[in-house]
């Protein structure tokens with residue numbers, strides 16, 4: 001019997017810490033000129049540098065440093081006047097060098113913050129998440145564990161390595177501990193990652209695709225008794241690959257910790273792996289024994305001493321903050337707070353904006369993305385933005401409804417068909433022969449039929465009971481398979497019945 | 500310069516995945532201590548006013564442009580691998596660790 005979340009927060013105060021890794025969108029790798037294309041054939045993007053072959057010398061990609069400074073500035077960090085790379089030594093074959101080039105005590109950016117807002121029953125609440133550091137490192141290769149049943153390390157007979165990803169520039173953004181979120185910890189974690197993602201996207205420094213791993217979140221959670229100063233033992237949950245999962249992982253870990261603590265057991269300090277299917281975490285590597293990566297300054301790379309003019313030029317060129325951008329959109333579209341929050345929560349704001357930019361009315365665009373499309377996305381358990389329907393499709397549908405070429409009901413059919421892969425809206429309409437029946441003659445046939453089927457209702461309408469006409473209009477719509485323009489039907493029907 | 504204890508050596512051996520017999524640990528603890536002390540004498544040359552350095556040359560900000568160059572072919576990349584499968588490097592199973 002698992003503990004209820006309400007019982008957890010009544011007794012414990014969660015303390016969050018979030019580490020986000022983001023792959024930068026540079027054309028070439030961090031220390032060599034290999035390509036960085038996602039999904040390339042295994043080991044087609046490697047060279048002596050990223051394979052760690054003897055004698056190969058790394059050289060820093062200037063663009064990666066520029067992107068990292070931009071990220072630091074956007075997160076209100078100080079840019080270090082002097083920083084260095086370090087070797088993080090470990091024995092795991094995902095880095096062929098036996099170390100990862102990273103930064104240790106001299107990161108590029110330090111001491112920033114990011115404000116996030118969440119929508120709660122008590123209204124919009126703001127939280128400030130303090131950033132400890134933003135540092136540069138390189139991504140690791142990808143392992144496939146072979147043999148065994150689960151594709152996991154345990155039970156595997158051997159592993160296969162693809163080093164295409166090894167050496168892709170990676171930025172790690174580490175928060176300070178985030179106290180004081182109380183019961184909102186899961187939502188704050190999610191909002192932080194979402195806001196960070198939006199900032200990174202606005203900077204155009206990464207494609208920030210969580211599902212492809214270009215943005216990855218590790219969530220550290222611990223609990224302390226309310227009123228106590230003593231921090232609990234933390235667990236570090238990895239592999240959290242969607243915004244929804246960030247929220248689920250934090251909530252799940254809070255409950256798991258509380259169950260252990262209530263039983264008088266202790267929380268083990270370890271990494272845990274989030275499992276998308278169950279929403280639970282499973283035990284990974286123990287961190288009870290202090291890790292010892294024997295960091296030392298990388299002798300093959302020289303220090304980074306960014307020029308003040310460079311920094312100020314980058315600062316001056318920073319794009320509009322996503323939060324400012326949202327406020328502007330909200331005003332321009334005249335959207336109430338709650339509706340705005342629903343769009344942010346459903347992660348459709350950007351796609352609604354694209355739809356509006358293609359000429360659609362903001363209210364209509366929002367209606368479709370939050371309505372029919374979100375409903376289908378929910379059914380399929382994917383994000384609305386991942387469905388095979390584009391802002392262009394929706395803008396086209398909105399335009400067709402506006403001119404009367406589609407009714408709302410027909411528009412829903414078109415959306416379903418587009419998502420089912422039947423083609424673009426115009427093709428669906430053509431293939432399915434969808435058209436609004438507005439021909440008076442055809443509509444009158446259906447109206448006569450409806451009246452003769454329900455003569456008593458028709459009599460009521462004749463007698464002045466106009467609302468009763470709804471039943472007849474419904475019958476006509478059913479008869480015409482939703483292809484009739486309901487307003488037109490109503491007009492013809494009432495006229496026919498002398499109203 | 501402090502010496503190096505038998506426990507230090509045992510810990511380093513664990514980190515480096517080197518299996519060492521008790522006699523080897525004893526032997527290396529004293530031997531590494533002598534080596535470290537010899538190297539430590541270099542530090543006597545540098546006074547308090549000399550900052551520690553990681554590079555012998557006074558260079559900073561050495562960068563390359565973000566340009567893609569030709570990578571190795573997968574065949575060339577895998578040519579020095581002890582084993583491969585499916586165009587990937589094949590390694591023995593990894594015990595008890597997950598990155």
Ligand SMILES: [Zn+2]
Pocket residue numbers: 029032033034045046047048049050051167
């Ligand atoms: Zn390379």
